[in-house]
Amino acid sequence: MKAPDWHDPQVLVAHTAMAEELLPHLQPLVMAARATSLLDLSRSELAEIEVLIGHHFPARSLTLLPGLRWLHLTGSGTDHLPAAGLAPGTLVTNSARVPVESVAEYALSALLMLLKEFPTLSARPQRRPWHTSTATMLSGSTVLVVGAGRIGQSVIRRITALGARCVAVTRTGERDVPGADRTVGAGRLAEAAATADHMVCCLPATTGTHHLVNGDVLSALPTGAALVNVGRAGTVDDMALREALEAGTLRGALLDVHDTEPLPADDPRWHIPGLVISPHCAFAFPGEPAAVGQAFQDNLTDLRAGRAARDTVMVEIHSG
Incomplete structure (x- = not known):
């Protein structure tokens, strides 16, 4: 031919x-x-x-x-x-x-924003008792990076450079991800979540990743965990995330991806406590x-x- x-x-x-x-x-x-x-x-x-x-x-x-x-x-x-x-x-x-480097920078920025309380600091009214904070440290924590392709590995490099440990989640977990403290398969995601402090999701949309981050995984995370999703929208169960945020078990979450874009003005997700809506812009530079x-x-x-x-x-x- x-x-x-x-x-x-x-x-x-x-x-x-x-x-x-x-x-x-x-x-x-x-x-x-x-x-x-x-x-x-x-x-x-x-x-x-x-x-x-x-x-x-x-x-x-x-x-x-x-x-x-x-x-x-x-x-x-x-x-x-x-x-x-x-x-x-x-x-x-x-x-x-x-967009690998841009998305990785965005994910790290989002995680730090949640850990350092920037969403509540920017809310009005801004006054609150002086010297009060529930901010926490990224350094010394363990971050679960779900989806360790090019973007996930770039996220790992940035997070570990700031003194945190990373656990990488891949489809099978058979091959160690460079820079990660350890690598586990997607079938052990809930188990790995129980040993982590925070989660960054960088998953593609496949039949095997739909709602991979579900209620069982979110409930396994410790109280006060932060979640960032710069992967595909359908990989995180929105309803389970909403329940976790409304129950106060999560510190907060940032979603840069959504099942409907732009997200309609009357969508209830705008009003979920602790949820930061980002307009699918992590890739832009x-x-x-x-x-x-x-x-x-x-x-x-x-x-x-x-x-x-x-x-x-x-x-x-x-x-x-």
Whole structure:
């Protein structure tokens, strides 16, 4: 079978927030690149698109692109792609390596914010008895890092640099995670939670991670624990988290990811005591468009050289 020609494919950037900044980083290598919404193109124009760059695609939207050969995601999540109508055999790459350091910094900042009482200090009215605090130390504590991929390992490096111990949770626990005091499998998550002081969640969305952090895990955490989630929303059981916060068994929690985004103004989660809502921004940093453009260029260079694209991800497509 003849290898695909990636010399000058028709590229569409369907990412309204990033397109203007991203496009200049693509055009040195790809001349036939343009930025617009899928809905703004005619059927004949859609049929010409071979490469699509974007973040999240609504249900059945990818079926509008019969000639699509390669989808490059500006983020990392792929769980929406089957419903979007991704055709079997389409090459999918992502930009998961781009936000690693930014998300890790955000997770550490969030954890410190909760431990040092910043949410209550910023609340109005701010007056309270002088020299009063229930702040606690990160140094000397044990932090459970659930999901020890690139982001989780970056979180571990930062937390241990501040004098804390880390327990890494991976799918099987069979391979030690660098920097972690120990590594355990996901099946022992509740057991590990009982030995930790705080938890940072960096899990992807898979069938095996849905509500992995459930009521049993949260109840195993000691009173006064803090929880940060910079992974996927569905990995933490929101109802169980709400119950733990309302019962006062957790110090607080910060969620940067949500099942509905933006979170509606009337959503009850805005009013849960101790819960800090973050608008899914842990990934953001000024150099993001350039870094995403570089990730695309790296993968295009691989393809033009006859190599497998370095950021290829597998997406399971079920027939019917």
